[in-house]
Amino acid sequence: MTPQRVTLITLGVEDLERSRTFYEALGWTPTEALPEVVFYQMNGLVLGLFGKAHLAADQGRPDTALGTGAITLAQNFVTEAEVDAAFSTALAAGATALKHPEEVFWGGYSGYYADPDGHVWEVAMNPFWPLAEDGSLTLPEAP
The missing domain is CATH 3.10.180.10 (2,3-Dihydroxybiphenyl 1,2-Dioxygenase, domain 1)
Structure with missing residues (x-):
């Protein structure tokens, strides 16, 4: 049986720096920032912003498959x-x-x-x- 929970939500983004700037303008502070992904600690879960090309490669798909x-x-x-x-x-x-x-x-x-x-x-x-x-x-x- 799989637990009923979500621990991480990852959004594929075209321009990681633009997206990071947007979320920081909302008042959010990154918990961890790497060249291809930024993580924000939330209430009991994490939100990740992942460059689309890197995310597609991680999923084993062409980046054109992501939307x-x-x-x-x-x-x-x-x-x-x-x-x-x-x-x-x-x-x-x-x-x-x-x-x-x-x-x-x-x-x-x-x-x-x-x-x-x-x-x-x-x-x-x-x-x-x-x-x-x-x-x-x-x-x-x-x-």
Whole structure:
């Protein structure tokens, strides 16, 4: 049986320095930086930015096989104001607005942006999912 967990998310990027600059403009600090990959320690997992050519070689595929898939990465916040601030910070850092934050059908508040490589991020406030003090999310028990 395989454990139900994710420990590392790796994003393939065209220009590692551009991507690193973008995430640092969000206020993120790399934990480890190598010529082909940069790692950021998150709450219980690691995010890696890996140059696409190096990532493709590591996977044993041509770099033309790599693209951005149908995936959304998300950051949840406690308030709508925090969502708005995170969205504004991302745009100022060079993100592309996909959907400005707004009230949504499921009862929360969210918006979407794309990083310089087209990776989609959602910034959201979900009143049904309380966050711990460190920002980590544990789904509430089902009734």
